[in-house]
Amino acid sequence: xLLFRSEETVNAWCMAHNIPRRPLVNLEQLWQLALHWYAKxxxxxxxxxGPDEMVSIFNSLGLTGPFWxxxxxxxx
Amino acid sequence: xxxxxxxxxxxxxxxEITADSSRIPNSSEIxxxxxxxxSEVLRAFARLHAQRLLLPEPADxxxxxxxxxxSGVATSFPVEANGKQYYANCVWDxxxxxxxxxxxxxxxxxxxxxxxxxxxxxxxxxxxLKPYIAxxxxxxxxxxxxLIFT
Numbered sequence: 261x262l263l264f265r266s267e268e269t270v271n272a273w274c275m276a277h278n279i280p281r282r283p284l285v286n287l288e289q290l291w292q293l294a295l296h297w298y299a300k301x302x303x304x305x306x307x308x309x310g311p312d313e314m315v316s317i318f319n320s321l322g323l324t325g326p327f328w329x330x331x332x333x334x335x336x
Numbered sequence: 337x338x339x340x341x342x343x344x345x346x347x348x349x350x351x352e353i354t355a356d357s358s359r360i361p362n363s364s365e366i367x368x369x370x371x372x373x374x375s376e377v378l379r380a381f382a383r384l385h386a387q388r389l390l391l392p393e394p395a396d397x398x399x400x401x402x403x404x405x406x407s408g409v410a411t412s413f414p415v416e417a418n419g420k421q422y423y424a425n426c427v428w429d430x431x432x433x434x435x436x437x438x439x440x441x442x443x444x445x446x447x448x449x450x451x452x453x454x455x456x457x458x459x460x461x462x463x464x465l466k467p468y469i470a471x472x473x474x475x476x477x478x479x480x481x482x483l484i485f486t
Binding site: 263265267269273274279281283284291293294297298301302304314329 | 344347348351352355387388389404405413426427428429431432433434435436437438445446447448449450452454456458462463465466467468469470471472473474475476477479486
């Protein structure tokens with residue numbers, strides 16, 4: 261998961277590496293993901309979100325579709 | 337002590353040492369800290385890996401490559417926090433270190449294609465928003481197929 265200044269540099273990176281362009285995430289969405297995954301990481305109750313919980317978190321941030329579904333087999 | 341209890345103890349020790357020292361400890365350091373045999377720590381590492389909570393170093397299971405959001409090796413996402421320098425595994429984890437440590441951070445990162453310096457910052461529990469973007473090249477279902485690439 262890399263950081264880019266703009267869509268132009270994402271497109272150039274994808275072309276240079278022959279990798280299809282996939283979803284883009286802005287910094288606010290990224291911060292919210294960081295909070296969901298890591299805010300309790302140093303505590304006893306820390307745990308990784310389960311598959312359905314992950315989909316729910318992604319959807320709440322506008323990240324929808326099979327790309328964001330850990331159980332999806334569309335990408336095999 | 338049950339396996340689950342031991343795993344929690346090992347996990348907390350990993351993160352406590354990492355937060356304090358800015359370096360992910362190896363199995364012998366964990367064993368000393370919580371006073372158990374190193375072989376028990378290695379079994380806990382394997383279980384935590386199976387739960388996708390850490391990634392042992394591929395060629396040396398005594399070392400941890402990733403205890404997300406922290407990296408056991410230098411990366412292009414250095415994160416300054418609490419007067420220390422940590423390394424994040426990716427752009428998400430750069431913010432993740434701020435979320436985990438609950439403190440201000442600054443990361444002198446760079447554009448994934450051009451190498452242009454791009455600074456990420458968290459102040460007072462909020463990111464300093466810029467028009468930068470993260471590209472997720474790998475679908476969620478395959479993140480752990482090759483986590484180092486992801």
